[in-house]
Amino acid sequence: MVKAVISGNSASAYGAKIAKAEVIAAYPITPQTSIIEKIASFVANGEFKTEFVKVESEHSAMAACVAASLTGARTYTASSSHGLLLMHEMLIWASGARTPIVMSNVNRANGPPWSVWADQHDTMAQRDTGWMQIYCESNQEVLDSILMSYKIGESPDIMIPSMIIEDAFILSHTVEPVDIPDQDAVDDFLPPFAPEKKLDPDDPHGFGSLVMPEWYMEFRYKIAESMDLARDRIREVEKDFEKRFGRSYGGLMDFYEVEDADAVLMIGGSVASTAKEVIDKMRKEGKKVGLARVRYFRPFPVDEVRWLAKKVNKIGVVDRSYCFGHGGPIAAEVYGALLPTGDRPIVKNFIAGLGGKDITPEVLERLFNKMLVTNESGTEKEIEWVDVKGHSLGVE
Amino acid sequence: MAKLTIPEEELMYPGHVGCLGCGATLAMRYMLKALGQRTIISVPACCWAVMPGVFPLTCLKIPMLYTAFETTGASISGIRAALDAKGIDDITVVGWAGDGGTADIGIQALSGAVERGTDVMYVMYDNEAYMNTGVQRSSATPTGAWTTTTPVGSTKDWKKMPKKDMVEIMVAHKIPYTATMSIAYPEDMIKKLQKAQKIKGPKFIHIYAPCPTGWRMAPDKTVEIAKMATACGVFPLYEVENGVYTITRKPELKPVMPYLALQGRFRHLPQEELDGIQNEIDKKWNRLLKLEEFTKELDEMEGD
Numbered sequence: 039m040v041k042a043v044i045s046g047n048s049a050s051a052y053g054a055k056i057a058k059a060e061v062i063a064a065y066p067i068t069p070q071t072s073i074i075e076k077i078a079s080f081v082a083n084g085e086f087k088t089e090f091v092k093v094e095s096e097h098s099a100m101a102a103c104v105a106a107s108l109t110g111a112r113t114y115t116a117s118s119s120h121g122l123l124l125m126h127e128m129l130i131w132a133s134g135a136r137t138p139i140v141m142s143n144v145n146r147a148n149g150p151p152w153s154v155w156a157d158q159h160d161t162m163a164q165r166d167t168g169w170m171q172i173y174c175e176s177n178q179e180v181l182d183s184i185l186m187s188y189k190i191g192e193s194p195d196i197m198i199p200s201m202i203i204e205d206a207f208i209l210s211h212t213v214e215p216v217d218i219p220d221q222d223a224v225d226d227f228l229p230p231f232a233p234e235k236k237l238d239p240d241d242p243h244g245f246g247s248l249v250m251p252e253w254y255m256e257f258r259y260k261i262a263e264s265m266d267l268a269r270d271r272i273r274e275v276e277k278d279f280e281k282r283f284g285r286s287y288g289g290l291m292d293f294y295e296v297e298d299a300d301a302v303l304m305i306g307g308s309v310a311s312t313a314k315e316v317i318d319k320m321r322k323e324g325k326k327v328g329l330a331r332v333r334y335f336r337p338f339p340v341d342e343v344r345w346l347a348k349k350v351n352k353i354g355v356v357d358r359s360y361c362f363g364h365g366g367p368i369a370a371e372v373y374g375a376l377l378p379t380g381d382r383p384i385v386k387n388f389i390a391g392l393g394g395k396d397i398t399p400e401v402l403e404r405l406f407n408k409m410l411v412t413n414e415s416g417t418e419k420e421i422e423w424v425d426v427k428g429h430s431l432g433v434e
Numbered sequence: 435m436a437k438l439t440i441p442e443e444e445l446m447y448p449g450h451v452g453c454l455g456c457g458a459t460l461a462m463r464y465m466l467k468a469l470g471q472r473t474i475i476s477v478p479a480c481c482w483a484v485m486p487g488v489f490p491l492t493c494l495k496i497p498m499l500y501t502a503f504e505t506t507g508a509s510i511s512g513i514r515a516a517l518d519a520k521g522i523d524d525i526t527v528v529g530w531a532g533d534g535g536t537a538d539i540g541i542q543a544l545s546g547a548v549e550r551g552t553d554v555m556y557v558m559y560d561n562e563a564y565m566n567t568g569v570q571r572s573s574a575t576p577t578g579a580w581t582t583t584t585p586v587g588s589t590k591d592w593k594k595m596p597k598k599d600m601v602e603i604m605v606a607h608k609i610p611y612t613a614t615m616s617i618a619y620p621e622d623m624i625k626k627l628q629k630a631q632k633i634k635g636p637k638f639i640h641i642y643a644p645c646p647t648g649w650r651m652a653p654d655k656t657v658e659i660a661k662m663a664t665a666c667g668v669f670p671l672y673e674v675e676n677g678v679y680t681i682t683r684k685p686e687l688k689p690v691m692p693y694l695a696l697q698g699r700f701r702h703l704p705q706e707e708l709d710g711i712q713n714e715i716d717k718k719w720n721r722l723l724k725l726e727e728f729t730k731e732l733d734e735m736e737g738d
Contacts, residue, residue, distance in 0.1 A: 094546030098508030105512030246500035
């Protein structure tokens with residue numbers, strides 16, 4: 039094991055390297071570029087034997103990854119924001135073709151207006167593509183999630199691609215100490231990719247042909263089944279990973295100080311670590327607050343949310359993106375998960391941190407305090423935009 | 435009797451679901467005969483995405499990856515990269531796309547793949563419009579043609595622009611091999627494909643494949659029309675190796691009118707438009723003759 043002080047992007051590149059990705063197809067976009075630059079330097083220095091295809095667009099990056107994966111190679115790519123949006127068609131292709139590609143995505147706001155800073159709109163807009171989504175809190179989690187995602191995705195009964203998500207600049211360009219596991223230990227944890235079927239002249243098949251209505255739904259159902267099955271696989275693989283490497287991240291949802299909490303904020307990404315600091319401070323002041331970190335958004339941690347709703351009466355969901363028309367995407371999932379149960383905590387939706395607007399400890403403390411005093415359930419101020427200039431719904 | 439040069443092995447079985455008289459089925463059959471069984475093919479949205487048959491059936495005896503419309507160049511890049519990663523070098527990787535999938539929506543991925551020097555063969559089977567969606571114009575539709583999106587009408591809205599020249603675009607990429615071929619000349623086709631197969635790097639093949647359905651012609655005229663196209667200079671057969679042009683069939687050009695007259699898609703054209711088409715063909719043919727002469731001369735000079 040090597041201890042390195044590296045950025046989230048560097049951690050991503052190391053993840054692809056020690057996972058021994060055989061084909062990488064990628065296209066540069068801010069703030070993802072230093073991932074592929076690092077990979078290029080690994081390759082140029084002979085440290086990493088991989089086929090690095092420097093494609094002419096993100097759309098082609100994903101098309102090449104799908105084809106390489108179906109030819110039997112472990113594949114990796116990285117993107118962000120508009121690059122991810124351009125890939126959209128091929129993201130759906132990747133899951134439909136059952137290719138367990140792993141991709142790093144640096145969460146960046148979409149234009150216009152142009153912004154290169156963090157929010158979650160790019161990945162949330164890919165909710166329905168059939169990819170697993172992991173929102174990371176630290177650079178270590180970025181690296182570890184790549185290794186675990188290959189293991190989870192490549193299981194013959196799963197065969198689903200994964201998106202490892204890190205916040206623009208806050209993780210992508212900020213250095214932290216990261217343990218880079220030894221290659222032998224990684225090889226032992228993650229055997230080579232060996233799909234049951236691949237493009238092979240000795241065993242010729244068509245991959246992705248036309249199906250009539252009598253079969254199409256069956257193909258889609260199998261993806262749905264695998265995605266549901268992935269929930270248990272995620273937990274199992276993380277247990278195995280923890281045994282070998284001594285680290286774990288809470289499976290699908292990472293809880294902090296929720297057991298006796300009066301109010302909990304639910305949030306994804308690096309802001310979770312700010313929230314943990316705020317919770318420690320507020321608890322010293324006698325305020326019982328906690329955190330539910332959305333680690334996996336797909337598959338959605340339905341059981342975890344229902345468990346949480348039995349424990350706490352107030353949940354503030356902080357969305358770093360917005361679905362124009364009604365509400366933030368995480369909040370919508372929470373409402374949906376709770377509807378069939380009898381538990382009705384007060385759920386509020388805060389829209390915050392879009393386009394890199396800082397979610398500071400002060401902002402989080404205000405949201406916690408607001409949740410602690412609120413007794414409103416129902417529709418009044420169900421969705422609040424936090425700290426928007428000139429907006430009446432801004433939190434005072 | 436002349437020796438048969440067309441391989442006997444069939445890698446395309448009967449049972450495809452193409453239209454009666456489809457030129458693209460002949461193109462696939464001959465191509466697979468030329469390249470053999472150790473071939474992987476990637477096919478985007480086009481007639482050939484449907485023609486192998488509906489799941490779980492296929493009429494092809496080689497592995498085929500169906501891919502999205504604009505991705506053929508990227509898809510074959512991915513297959514080649516995976517084979518390279520595994521040290522497999524005896525498989526020919528083929529991208530097989532229509533004219534719309536190549537000259538329009540797929541041109542970026544194709545340009546990228548050949549610019550990267552990818553060791554693949556890219557085949558554009560050209561039926562001169564979006565035929566799978568029901569005859570809409572593409573940039574490879576010839577001047578004067580009726581399609582459902584150039585429907586003539588009272589404003590004489592037929593295709594006004596010239597056909598996009600994919601061979602010239604590929605030659606400009608400085609790839610090692612580019613060739614045109616026609617389903618009417620299978621020996622020429624197989625010879626060129628087998629030559630291309632031995633060349634490392636990107637190869638671009640333009641196959642002329644008549645479409646009776648879209649060209650409004652009798653389905654028993656497919657081969658005849660294709661022969662006429664080469665005889666009148668509409669579709670010359672030539673190859674370009676490292677920038678050097680060689681015309682592989684050099685007929686005394688016949689007039690274009692009988693070729694146009696067999697196809698309903700040109701029925702509306704007035705005499706001056708037909709004269710214009712003849713004029714353009716003559717110019718293109720003369721230019722090709724000069725290109726052959728000039729590039730061969732240049733090559734000899736550079737060789738000295």
